[in-house]
Amino acid sequence: MILSRNLLFTIGRNWVVVVCSALLIGIALAGLLAPLIAPNDPSLVDLTHKLKGPSEQFPLGTDQLGRCILSRLLYGTRVSLSIALLIVSSSLMIGLIVGCTSGYAGGKLDSILMRACDAILAFPSLILAISLIAIWGPGWQQMVIALVVVMSVYYTRFIRGLVTNLKQQTYIAAAKISGTSSFRIVYRHIIPNLLPPLLIVVTLEIGWVVMDISALSFIGLGVQSPTPEWGAMINEGKSFIRTHPRLMIAPGLLIFCMVALLNLVGEALGTKRGGRQ
Incomplete structure (x- = not known):
């Protein structure tokens, strides 16, 4: 919990995090x-109205x-x-369960x-995702x-490494000696200390997921x-890149x-956290 408070204090003091977070919230609200x-x-x-230029009715024109x-x-x-948050939250939940189980047990x-x-990490992540979608069909x-x-495997290994280090701490040994159950130790003592590094990783990963979603939709698999x-909008506009580039640029x-x-926020948080250690 102390780590969580320190991270929140860092967010409040870092102007890069504050400004970028405000812009991200603005973009998210625009979509909502x-x-x-x-x-x-x-x-x-x-x-x-096809391929019309910017106007009062169509501020950025038409496709x-x-x-x-x-x-x-x-x-x-x-x-x-919404799709990116669904993917990241689902992957994080699976990685948290499997990683904590593996690292603690x-x-x-x-x-x-x-x-x-x-075995899964032996394949490039995007290539593996494309292969799976090709088997199941686009959508x-x-x-x-x-x-x-693909992503839950990365979270599993990352969380497993953190849990392996945390379970060697003296307060975990004290909790075991006092008779605290393994589930309670993981839930009350280990998971709260995973949140600060996970917040940094998730912030960076959302950006990568947005690019993966756009890439898969661009090639017709998403x-x-x-x-x-x-x-998908970039894919639809690629035929008009010479005459109407705004279809792809926007x-x-x-x-x-x-x-x-997202990368600026994640790197700023990571730098500040690394500086305190």
Whole structure:
């Protein structure tokens, strides 16, 4: 708990974290409130307005099907962030359960679980995800399952290493001597001390997941048209890169800003935490 308070104190004092977090919250709110602030229906096809330039009705213009780019970006923010949070939270939960079990129990169970993780880690993560989606078929549900399978392994190994170090601390030995159950030791003493490093890792990983989602949607394995999603929007606009580059630039810039802000927050937290140790 002391580590958690120190991390919150660091967040409050670091202006990079505060500014970037405020911008991230603004982007997330824009996606959350998309039904209220979007100027047009993101899926409405109107060929009479196709490839129109910016105007009062269409602030960022329209795409090849006459759909409002700004509206699709706002709804795409909602789709991309919700899927990314679903993937990260599911992977973290699996990694937390398996990693804590493996690291605290040790012995043969730890060896079996880690060998299974090594077998999955032997393949590049994105290639493995693409292979799984190719077997199951394209779609955002299959993409979520594939990325959760891949990411949960990384969380498992990371958390297992932290738990292995924490269980050697004197306060854990004292809790064992006092008769505290293993579940209570993990829940009350180990997991709270995992939260600060996990917050840093999760902040960085969300950016990578956003890029993975966009990449898989770009190649047609993730979110399917006509659902607005950043990677899918770039894919749809690639045929018009010479004549109407804004179709690719707008979602590309949004992906860049989201990933850059998340990386700045994660690196700032990691640097500050590393400096205190």
